[in-house]
Amino acid sequence: MASNAENSAVLQEILSSLKSLRLEQTQLASSVEAINGRVNALAGVKQSRDGIAHDASYPSPNIGPVSPKLPARGHASRDSVGSVDGYGRNLNGASSQQPLSSSPRRGSTTSKIILTSYPGQAGVDPLPMEWGAQDAQKRGPVVVSRSNNSIRRRNAIGAHGGSYSIYYALAVASHQLDTEHRPDYTNTEPAANIGPFKTWADPKKIVAMDPWGHLGPWLFKDILKNDGVEIRPTIAVTRAHMKVPELEESVRQGRLIPDGKICLNETGELNVTKFAVEPVWYLPGVAERFGIDEGTLRRSLFENTGGSYPELITRGDIKLFLPPIGGLTVYCFGDPAKMSDPNVKLALRVHDECNGSDVFGSDICTCRPYLIFGIEEAVKEAQRGGSGVVIYFRKEGRALGEVTKYLVYNARKRGSDKASEYFKRTENIAGVKDMRFQALMPDILHWLGITKIDRMLSMSNMKHDAIVEQGIPILERVPIPDDMIPEDSRVEIDAKIHAGYFTTGKVMTLEELNNVQGRAWEDVDH
Ligand SMILES: [Zn+2]
Numbered sequence: 001m002a003s004n005a006e007n008s009a010v011l012q013e014i015l016s017s018l019k020s021l022r023l024e025q026t027q028l029a030s031s032v033e034a035i036n037g038r039v040n041a042l043a044g045v046k047q048s049r050d051g052i053a054h055d056a057s058y059p060s061p062n063i064g065p066v067s068p069k070l071p072a073r074g075h076a077s078r079d080s081v082g083s084v085d086g087y088g089r090n091l092n093g094a095s096s097q098q099p100l101s102s103s104p105r106r107g108s109t110t111s112k113i114i115l116t117s118y119p120g121q122a123g124v125d126p127l128p129m130e131w132g133a134q135d136a137q138k139r140g141p142v143v144v145s146r147s148n149n150s151i152r153r154r155n156a157i158g159a160h161g162g163s164y165s166i167y168y169a170l171a172v173a174s175h176q177l178d179t180e181h182r183p184d185y186t187n188t189e190p191a192a193n194i195g196p197f198k199t200w201a202d203p204k205k206i207v208a209m210d211p212w213g214h215l216g217p218w219l220f221k222d223i224l225k226n227d228g229v230e231i232r233p234t235i236a237v238t239r240a241h242m243k244v245p246e247l248e249e250s251v252r253q254g255r256l257i258p259d260g261k262i263c264l265n266e267t268g269e270l271n272v273t274k275f276a277v278e279p280v281w282y283l284p285g286v287a288e289r290f291g292i293d294e295g296t297l298r299r300s301l302f303e304n305t306g307g308s309y310p311e312l313i314t315r316g317d318i319k320l321f322l323p324p325i326g327g328l329t330v331y332c333f334g335d336p337a338k339m340s341d342p343n344v345k346l347a348l349r350v351h352d353e354c355n356g357s358d359v360f361g362s363d364i365c366t367c368r369p370y371l372i373f374g375i376e377e378a379v380k381e382a383q384r385g386g387s388g389v390v391i392y393f394r395k396e397g398r399a400l401g402e403v404t405k406y407l408v409y410n411a412r413k414r415g416s417d418k419a420s421e422y423f424k425r426t427e428n429i430a431g432v433k434d435m436r437f438q439a440l441m442p443d444i445l446h447w448l449g450i451t452k453i454d455r456m457l458s459m460s461n462m463k464h465d466a467i468v469e470q471g472i473p474i475l476e477r478v479p480i481p482d483d484m485i486p487e488d489s490r491v492e493i494d495a496k497i498h499a500g501y502f503t504t505g506k507v508m509t510l511e512e513l514n515n516v517q518g519r520a521w522e523d524v525d526h
Contacts (some may be wrong), residue, residue, distance in 0.1 A: 025120065116310035119317040126155040126318060127229070131282045132203025136196075136212050141220040141231045142280055144322050147179060149228035157311045158322030160232050162278045163394075165324050183217075183232065190214045190237035192273050192336040199446035205470070207285025208440040209277050210234050211447055234278040234322075242270045242331075246372045247379075255376065262333050262382050270379060275330035277444065281321045289439040326353070326394025328444060331375070334382025339389060340449025347381035347388045348450070349374025349457035350467075352395040352436055355402065363486035364409065364518070366493050370480045374457040377478065381455065391444055399435040400426070412491075417518035420510055422495035438466035445472055459493075461500040477502045491518040 117124055126143075133139035144156035159165035171177035200211035212219060213234035224231050247268030250256040258265050287297040298312040301321065311318060338344050351358075351374060354367035361368060371390070378388025397405030404426075411425045423433045438460075445453075445467065456464065456474045464474060479502060485493055494516045497503045508516070 028118075116314045118314050123152045125152050127153045127223070127227075129155040129320065131285070131319060132201055132206075134201035136215070136219050139212065141216055141223060141229075142210050142213070142234065142320060142322075143229050143231060144320075145230035145232075147230055150230045153227060153229045155318055156280070156320035156322055157309050157315065157318055158324065160234070160278070160322060162322075162327050163324050165322075185217050185233075188233075188236070189218065190235075191239045192237050192332075194237070194275075194336065195340075195447070195449060197340065197446070197449040199449070202446075203282065203285060204288065205446045206443045207282045207289060208279055208443045209447060210280040213277070213280060214275075234280050236276050237273065238276075239271075239273050242272050243267060244270075244372060244375060247376060250376055256379060257383070259383055263379055270333065270375075273332045273336050275332070275448075276327065277330070277447075278327040279323050279325055281323055283319050283321055286440065290437075326396075328394065329392045330444065330448065331378075331390040331392065333375075333379050333388040333390075334386070338382075338387035340451070341387070342451055345381055345384070345386035345454040346450060346452070347378050347386065347455040347457060348445075348453050349378060349390045350393070350441060350460075350463050351390060351458075352393045352398070355396060356405075363488045364492070365489045366480055366485055369484040369486065370457075373480055373484055377455065377457050386454070389448070389450075393436075393441065395436045398426070398433075399437070400430050400432075404430050412518065413521050417491055417520070418514055419491045419495040419498070419508070419516035420513035422491055423499060434462070436462070438462045442467050442470040442472060446470065459496070459501040459503060461502060464502065479503050479505070488519045490516055 127140055129140045129142070130138055140155065142156050143150055143154050144158055144160060145151070145154070159168065161168055168177065172179055194214070195211070199205040210216075214237055216231045216233050217224060220231050223229060241264065247256060247263075247270070248266075249268075251258060251263070251266050251268045256263055256268060258268075262271055263269070264271060283297060284294050287294040290297070298316075301323070302309055302312040305324075308324075309321070312321065332339060339346065349371070351367075351371050354362075354365060356362035357365050357367035358371055371392075374390050378390050380388070382388040396402055407429050408426050411429065412422075415421065415425070427433055441463065450472060452472060453467065453474045454476060456467075456477045458464070459477065459479045464477065468474060480493075482505070493501075494508055494513060497505075498508055498510070498513055
């Protein structure tokens with residue numbers, strides 16, 4: 001047994017270690033502040049006159065005029081983190097001593113840039129986030145805003161709006177959007193009820209969207225009201241009619257029969273419930289899906305977005321990231337409650353965006369025909385008393401984007417456009433065949449409460465494998481009918497079938513693929 005004296009010596013040692021750690025942390029924090037101050041000076045950012053946004057080491061050079069009407073800041077923003085948001089937004093208005101309307105445009109000219117924040121930094125106090133907690137209140141709201149009242153309480157990195165977050169930044173920068181604007185959510189509630197399902201409380205089943213994202217402002221209205229933090233929906237649910245010209249033809253040919261409920265009339269007009277979903281990534285879960293560690297994922301996201309999100313590196317305590325990418329839309333035909341009913345059949349198409357074909361009718365691929373086929377089959381399943389669902393992902397050109405896609409088209413058409421060369425053309429340019437990474441796709445199925453798929457309207461082995469890997473069985477796979485395949489797209493579909501896409505028909509040999517050739521460019525004078 002150690003003597004009291006020895007114990008006391010050990011305690012003293014621990015205490016002094018703690019003190020020196022604390023000192024080091026303070027020094028580190030002030031160094032960071034100093035760097036931030038310097039960045040502001042270099043960037044020529046004008047700072048507020050009241051000195052709150054100044055830092056001691058590098059006082060602002062006060063480049064340019066400073067608004068004499070700047071309000072005194074409330075206490076809430078007098079900490080090192082709160083002071084960084086110069087937009088002056090104050091959701092609850094409690095600490096604002098200036099009427100909101102008196103200087104709506106002062107924000108972007110008085111802010112101090114902060115490059116990043118650190119856990120434990122003065123004023124950093126993220127709202128608790130227990131991803132996968134069964135109870136929504138225990139799980140907590142997703143808060144990503146950098147507005148005055150939210151910045152200290154943020155528990156997510158990134159921004160709302162997915163790829164549109166950049167337009168928000170433009171709107172603010174060009175003084176067309178007042179950052180003090182508070183959304184009025186009256187009557188915006190979901191048009192259909194969904195869940196909660198068991199999967200919502202499984203941190204491994206849903207990692208790329210917020211299962212409570214359609215209810216945020218309503219579930220957490222007390223936090224929104226009392227703390228003034230910004231809580232925005234990342235999912236919205238609405239109802240609509242839709243008209244697709246091909247379906248009018250389907251009705252004419254007798255394939256689709258109007259029932260007045262789902263298919264409304266002889267023009268093929270459809271009744272649909274739509275769910276729009278923006279991405280919310282739980283980083284440990286996303287990393288696990290890809291079999292990588294969280295640190296590797298964070299570093300790659302940081303480095304390959306031009307260093308856009310330094311907090312991916314400095315804020316290991318924040319586990320959520322709202323990435324600047326496109327989301328998805330669910331088109332549900334029939335009663336939305338039937339999607340999760342294991343006693344009725346479900347027909348499902350998971351479709352990845354292809355603007356050229358989906359919207360503009362390009363004939364080089366099977367995208368629009370397969371989408372139309374998917375909608376028609378989904379409607380029929382719903383009419384039979386089951387459920388029909390089409391999910392549309394914004395992953396243009398295999399998530400390589402349209403520029404890369406057109407480069408590939410050029411390389412194909414200027415060479416000999418053969419099915420045997422199809423994937424090589426993409427790989428030569430992009431370095432990969434495909435960047436859609438279906439591993440995250442099944443999240444939406446878990447969210448919708450889907451536990452099995454009776455008819456999968458897709459031939460993709462990547463989609464199939466990702467879904468089955470997530471424990472959702474696929475009972476039947478339905479290829480696109482041959483007569484819906486445009487002639488020039490045979491190159492693509494045959495190459496895909498050869499590479500593993502599902503077919504009830506024949507899989508070609510390499511030699512046969514060599515003979516599948518697309519149309520060359522016509523030399524037409526315009
Ligand atoms: Zn396409």
